[in-house]
Amino acid sequence: MGLVERVVKPVVSGIKHALMKPVTIKYPFTKVENIPEENFRYDPKAGVAYPGYKGRHILYLDKCTGCAACERACQEIAEAIVMLYSFDIFLEFDSGFKSGLEEGGDEARLVSRLLHPLGGVMGGLEEAEGGFRLRLNDTPIWEMAAQVVYENLFMDVFKELEAEGWEITMPEEKPRGEVRSYIIKKNGVEAKLVIKQRDLGYKQNKRSVFPAIDYGRCVFCGFCVDACPFYALEMGGDYELAALEREELFYDPEMLAKPKFNTHPPESTWAEKAVLVLRRYK
Ligand code: SF4
Ligand code: SF4
Known part of the structure; x- marks a missing residue:
């Protein structure tokens, strides 16, 4: 192997990669943006599921009829859905x-x-x-x-x-x-x-009954989304679901209707960032 192969090429490759934009992100300082078009969803008319990110569910209250098809779909999987008034x-x-x-x-x-x-x-x-x-x-x-x-x-x-x-x-x-x-x-x-x-006033759901999801049980399979015949349920890009209390993992219909979409934590100070970097090399 000549000098070019042994020295020049590796050095050039190293310099090239040092200048390239990294493919990783510095989470939690930077977050993946949610793109609604890339949510995991199902089109019941076309009978097609669109592959996408399976994060937290998004419930469209104005489309949900309270038919409970999603609850039945989850029964054999995780029993994570309950219908609530x-x-x-x-x-x-x-x-x-x-x-x-x-x-x-x-x-x-x-x-x-x-x-x-x-x-x-x-x-x-x-x-x-x-x-x-x-x-x-x-x-x-x-x-x-x-x-x-x-x-x-x-x-x-x-x-x-x-x-x-x-x-x-x-x-x-x-x-x-x-x-x-x-x-x-x-x-x-x-x-x-x-x-x-309480009558929430949705014409298509006169009894105001909607699904709630327990994320302490959900396995993010998406079967409930596949089962919804009314385009009322999707899974979105909200991936920050950790909680300190068990009860906080239970999302009522109103919470499901308001996706957080990667809300940012408070911006860290330079001192906090420095501590994180030092910990990495200790
Ligand atoms: S994604 Fe979660 S809530 Fe939906 S069917 Fe699967 S386990 Fe049940
Ligand atoms: S989300 Fe869909 S499947 Fe579930 S109750 Fe509403 S309309 Fe029915």
Whole structure:
């Protein structure tokens, strides 16, 4: 092998590669951009799946009919999808209760107890038929049924209230649809807690039932996307799904409808970047 082969060619090759743009990126300082056209999606009319990035799902609420085909497709795979309704929780009362609430009496204490499992953030007060209505939740509560909302949020609170002398009964009239109500009273103070399904106003999905996905179970196979007959589900480029708590891996329909698309972490300082570089060579 001559001098050219042994010395010149390797040196030229080294210089060439040193000047080339690297094919790798410096994650997390730089991120892969999501290109919506490259999402993994399925065209049910053409019967064709378009290969693409299988990151987090994107749910189009305005196309989803709530048919649950995606849920059925996932059942034999990971059971990661559940169909959920959106609920509101109201406290209905008369003007006497409202005055007590403003004065900080038993009424205020009752509202505070009922707000506790909801994180203490209130929706708002509005006039209703025969009195007032206080929405206890700020954002919609996604659950499988009104009964589950009661069990998850109020069952323990009701036990405590009963131990403190509050009487809690269900009204005699049968609840219609996804509605449950409870009359809570003590010493002449009375209010009605109503758990009511929220109509999100989508014409194609009158019952407002949408899929939610548990990313602690999902294996990113894409079968649910293949099964959707209404172009309502895709998988996008959002790949940053790590969470500190198990519950954070559960994405309700509203979360699925808002892809993060690679939101950037706070920009690192030069000192932090230097520490990262030094660690690499220690
Ligand atoms: S991608 Fe996830 S949610 Fe969809 S079918 Fe596969 S495991 Fe289920
Ligand atoms: S995402 Fe598609 S398959 Fe799933 S419920 Fe909505 S329309 Fe049906």
